Amino acid sequence: MKALVVGGGIGGLAAALAFHQRGWTVEVLERAPEVTEIGAGLSIQPNGLRALDALGLGDLLRAGGSAGPPRGIRSTDGTWLIRNDIVELERRFGPWAIVHRATLVEYLRAELPASALRPGTTVRAVSVDGTVHYDGGTATADLVIGADGVHSVTRRSIWPHAAGPRYLGYTTWRLLTGAYAVRGSVEMWGKGERFGYVPMPDGRVYCYLMANAPAGSRTGLEQLRDRFASWHDPVPALLGIARPDEVLQHDTYELPNMDAYVRGNVAVLGDAAHAMAPNLGQGACQALEDAVTLAAEVDARGIEAGLAQYDHLRRPRTQKIAQLSRRVGAPAHWDSALATALRDTALPRLPSALLGRSITPAYSWAL
Numbered sequence: 284m285k286a287l288v289v290g291g292g293i294g295g296l297a298a299a300l301a302f303h304q305r306g307w308t309v310e311v312l313e314r315a316p317e318v319t320e321i322g323a324g325l326s327i328q329p330n331g332l333r334a335l336d337a338l339g340l341g342d343l344l345r346a347g348g349s350a351g352p353p354r355g356i357r358s359t360d361g362t363w364l365i366r367n368d369i370v371e372l373e374r375r376f377g378p379w380a381i382v383h384r385a386t387l388v389e390y391l392r393a394e395l396p397a398s399a400l401r402p403g404t405t406v407r408a409v410s411v412d413g414t415v416h417y418d419g420g421t422a423t424a425d426l427v428i429g430a431d432g433v434h435s436v437t438r439r440s441i442w443p444h445a446a447g448p449r450y451l452g453y454t455t456w457r458l459l460t461g462a463y464a465v466r467g468s469v470e471m472w473g474k475g476e477r478f479g480y481v482p483m484p485d486g487r488v489y490c491y492l493m494a495n496a497p498a499g500s501r502t503g504l505e506q507l508r509d510r511f512a513s514w515h516d517p518v519p520a521l522l523g524i525a526r527p528d529e530v531l532q533h534d535t536y537e538l539p540n541m542d543a544y545v546r547g548n549v550a551v552l553g554d555a556a557h558a559m560a561p562n563l564g565q566g567a568c569q570a571l572e573d574a575v576t577l578a579a580e581v582d583a584r585g586i587e588a589g590l591a592q593y594d595h596l597r598r599p600r601t602q603k604i605a606q607l608s609r610r611v612g613a614p615a616h617w618d619s620a621l622a623t624a625l626r627d628t629a630l631p632r633l634p635s636a637l638l639g640r641s642i643t644p645a646y647s648w649a650l
């Protein structure tokens with residue numbers, strides 16, 4: 284049996300590996316000239332680690348180091364708005380890992396035969412019968428897996444009338460600083476902007492920043508330093524040691540709910556199926572869950588029934604997590620003085636168990 288995977292990001296490589304491990308011939312068509320990932324850190328939460336366990340890679344990440352569960356959310360003056368019980372979180376769900384994106388891609392890529400990777404191949408269209416048209420040719424397979432991200436060609440080909448990605452109203456910067464000592468991972472909320480940091484196992488610090496802005500607007504490191512200069516430690520210091528050429532900026536999009544993740548001999552997964560606001564740090568974890576579930580179900584039931592079961596299992600879960608992710612991040616992007624003052628007064632008074640209750644079921648997933 285043969286699977287063609289459109290897109291060699293984390294979701295596509297994980298799917299290719301899951302099918303390869305079940306004896307399928309796989310080919311990953313990736314438009315970039317190399318199969319790698321740019322930029323920054325990636326938090327892999329307990330459910331994502333369990334999905335990687337299904338590929339035999341979970342312990343590699345656990346051994347690589349952990350920043351622990353997120354410690355919570357602070358205001359710009361350092362006051363705790365939400366404080367997580369990190370000992371209890373880790374006891375209940377297991378460890379959180381932090382990894383450089385390129386490292387995770389390398390772990391996945393290394394388990395695939397070189398012949399499975401076709402970088403420099405841009406897919407232009409996909410048909411329900413499993414035919415893929417790319418620059419320079421056409422290929423067919425028993426199954427086509429669209430893992431080509433939020434602006435997926437696979438999705439547009441198979442569901443031409445489905446709603447496209449929706450801009451969330453804020454842009455994101457990501458960067459890795461040099462070595463700097465911070466205690467655990469923390470997010471800070473201001474007025475329509477926020478700053479998060481996570482210590483990497485090698486001593487560097489992964490930072491992400493978000494701010495309300497029209498799509499397409501661009502801001503350099505100097506302006507970010509000015510903008511966040513009055514924030515509590517360690518924000519100015521981290522921006523102070525960042526290098527301008529290492530700052531990545533992307534606008535943030537989410538995908539409106541799709542009515543199906545499968546049609547004919549085609550399935551979509553990861554951001555191609557359910558790109559979500561990055562507020563819960565679950566996008567890649569969900570792509571990993573999708574990948575191993577798809578392979579397990581197709582292996583157990585055959586293509587038609589396996590695809591149906593994949594859709595049945597994955598669509599409700601991922602759409603619920605996407606909705607939650609949008610909601611929990613919304614107060615960070617309130618920009619009126621009154622609303623943020625009320626938020627900063629109310630949040631510390633709420634029990635942390637109540638605040639965490641809606642997301643914690645996401646961590647318990649297992650294949």
Ligand code: FAD
Nearest residue numbers: 290292293294314326406431432553554561564566567568
């Ligand atoms: P992508 O990573 O978008 O990969 C798609 C691939 O398809 C790319 O390689 C692309 O080049 C290729 N491609 C596209 N079109 C074509 C074509 N026509 N032909 C051939 N190839 C094509 N998730 C977490 O789990 N933890 C986190 O800590 C986390 N932090 C985040 C922070 C930010 C600021 C953001 C924006 C997201 C974050 N996410 C996080 C979400 C996560 O990055 C994504 O959900 C995940 O990378 C999606 O993987 P994917 O493989 O589905 O898609």
